[in-house]
Amino acid sequence: MASRVGWAVVMVGGLVSGCTLMQERDDAEIVVAKALVSDEQEAQLGEQIRRELEQQGIRYTKDVQVQQYVEGLVAQLQPHAKKDRDTRLHVHVIDDTKTVNAFATPGGHLYVYTGLLTTASNESEVVGVLSHEVGHVVARHAARSLVAQLGLSNVASLALGSDPEALHQVVGQLLTNGALLAHSRADELEADVYAVRYAAAAGYDPRGIAMFFRKLPTVEGRWGKALSWLQTHPTTPDRIERVNATIARERLSGSKLGAETLAPIKQRIEAGMPVSWK
Numbered sequence: 001m002a003s004r005v006g007w008a009v010v011m012v013g014g015l016v017s018g019c020t021l022m023q024e025r026d027d028a029e030i031v032v033a034k035a036l037v038s039d040e041q042e043a044q045l046g047e048q049i050r051r052e053l054e055q056q057g058i059r060y061t062k063d064v065q066v067q068q069y070v071e072g073l074v075a076q077l078q079p080h081a082k083k084d085r086d087t088r089l090h091v092h093v094i095d096d097t098k099t100v101n102a103f104a105t106p107g108g109h110l111y112v113y114t115g116l117l118t119t120a121s122n123e124s125e126v127v128g129v130l131s132h133e134v135g136h137v138v139a140r141h142a143a144r145s146l147v148a149q150l151g152l153s154n155v156a157s158l159a160l161g162s163d164p165e166a167l168h169q170v171v172g173q174l175l176t177n178g179a180l181l182a183h184s185r186a187d188e189l190e191a192d193v194y195a196v197r198y199a200a201a202a203g204y205d206p207r208g209i210a211m212f213f214r215k216l217p218t219v220e221g222r223w224g225k226a227l228s229w230l231q232t233h234p235t236t237p238d239r240i241e242r243v244n245a246t247i248a249r250e251r252l253s254g255s256k257l258g259a260e261t262l263a264p265i266k267q268r269i270e271a272g273m274p275v276s277w278k
């Protein structure tokens with residue numbers, strides 16, 4: 001196994017020569033993640049995680065209009081994300097107004113809590129958060145986290161090993177202790193770059209994610225620990241500055257805010273519309 005790992009390291013080293021050190025590390029990680037965790041494996045991991053989340057008791061919204069609303073937003077982002085990574089996105093809306101959160105898992109699964117929709121002031125904020133999560137998918141952050149947390153040699157031996165269940169078991173453990181869904185600061189900043197790009201490309205005000213960042217601290221006092229997205233996405237002035245700098249540098253613009261289109265969805269959620277799934 002050591003020789004196979006050695007080969008992978010040499011291959012990665014050869015592909016990223018000439019970059020800056022930091023960029024080199026990121027590129028190396030993404031190449032390793034791509035080489036060792038295939039799209040097929042990612043899809044299997046995503047399915048495994050979905051089953052485990054359901055076993056843990058997450059409940060999806062039964063309101064088809066709310067589900068279709070979020071699917072519609074993601075559908076606007078998909079063609080732009082596809083240019084960076086051709087992968088299908090799956091939308092799951094979790095029925096939990098007390099939790100302000102969204103996350104992505106391997107295999108392009110996006111999970112959004114209804115509490116995030118009711119906390120946002122307008123659609124551009126929701127789109128900013130969704131685009132950020134799509135950024136995690138596009139940049140293969142879950143697979144890169146595996147490499148970072150388990151070590152290259154362990155992921156290599158799991159991926160190349162004869163027991164395909166071994167990788168699944170390890171991911172199950174990582175999911176249980178939350179390690180797989182916690183991203184590094186570098187990954188968060190990278191996902192922010194995708195967030196503003198995709199939001200602007202879809203015609204939205206790319207400052208939506210920064211507006212949502214600013215909102216979270218004021219909401220925190222009301223819901224305390226339920227604000228999971230804030231816990232995994234620490235809002236710092238530095239982060240908002242970086243978002244604004246990316247918008248300026250890449251000359252991104254978009255005028256759509258969509259307060260009027262989000263409002264009826266918020267009303268449905270807050271009223272707890274008893275709607276059958278069919």
Ligand SMILES: [Zn+2]
Binds near residue numbers: 183191233
């Ligand atoms: Zn994130």
